[in-house]
Amino acid sequence: MRDLDGWTILFDLDGTLVDSAPDLIGTLNRMLALKGLPPVPVSSARHLVGHGARALLRHGFQEAGSTWDEAAEPELFDRFIADYVENIAAHTRPFPAVVETLEELSTRGATLVVATNKRTDLSLALLDALDLTRRFALVAGPDRVSARKPDAAHILDALKIVGGDPARAVMVGDASTDTGAARAAGVPSILCTFGYNDRPPQELGADVMLDDWSGFEAALAAARRLCRS
Structure with missing residues (x-):
């Protein structure tokens, strides 16, 4: 089933994909x-x-x-x-069910992107150490784009690089920088409540809450319903 062809899913890194x-x-x-x-x-x-x-x-x-x-x-x-x-991956690991979720999203045709405020070289070093780099079409730290989250440009520039459509994109993150960037870009956001939230999750203005990665399919379906047609 390729129901996510044409869709781009953007992920924060620390506190979202990995417990670093x-x-x-x-x-x-x-x-x-x-x-x-x-x-x-x-x-x-x-x-x-x-x-x-x-x-x-x-x-x-x-x-x-x-x-x-x-x-x-x-x-x-x-x-x-x-x-x-x-010491970049001495104790850092993907959150439970992350790898399986990324595999499933790729099988369904989604383009996967990392949009993080961590420097690109450090992000790639970490993802390489965890054998995750190959799962993403782009790893975009703030040095790969024209602004850092919560500026909309971080998301919009990353989408442009991979040929993505903002009307068919979802941002997944764990902090106000992620929800703020998504809101500014007009992209629905999924908030990982288990991450490194800098304020109570309910205060961050996310469109959908995700309490653990096993529930990502339902969270993504809810977020896609909010996308611009």
Whole structure:
């Protein structure tokens, strides 16, 4: 059955397709340790993930009761990236049922795209390590497009690259950047409530809620009904 021919499904990465918080916060904690600061627990710092490495460092230092002055210590960012790349998939794994869902969507004819605020090179390194890159027609970090989420251009530029139609597209994510970009682009959104939500899920303005990946088929059907004809 090729009922998704002509449709493009765009996915955020961290907190949507993969549970990457353990490795990102692990790197953050090693940077904190360099400064003699206490680690932040993964369980209480998941909300820090998803807005880029610089934001993670700034907010992580705040959580540890300190500050990171990027102008005074720009090298810390480079150390963070180097450490993260070395440990990029030590504990990161796809959420349960993600791989099976991607396989099913491809079988049904959908074009699959990653639209993430994570740098493209880091996104590809992670997806390569998890053997997921081959499942996507495009991996678009903010450096591959003209703006980062929540700007509509992130979605619209990615769609243009793969020849997709905004009237036959759905955005899947876990944070306000994802729902905001989808809303600005006129594309329905599916919100992963289990991800790294920066506010309560019901406040993020999503069109459809997804509590776990086993329910994605029903969520996608609901989102498609909202698409422009």
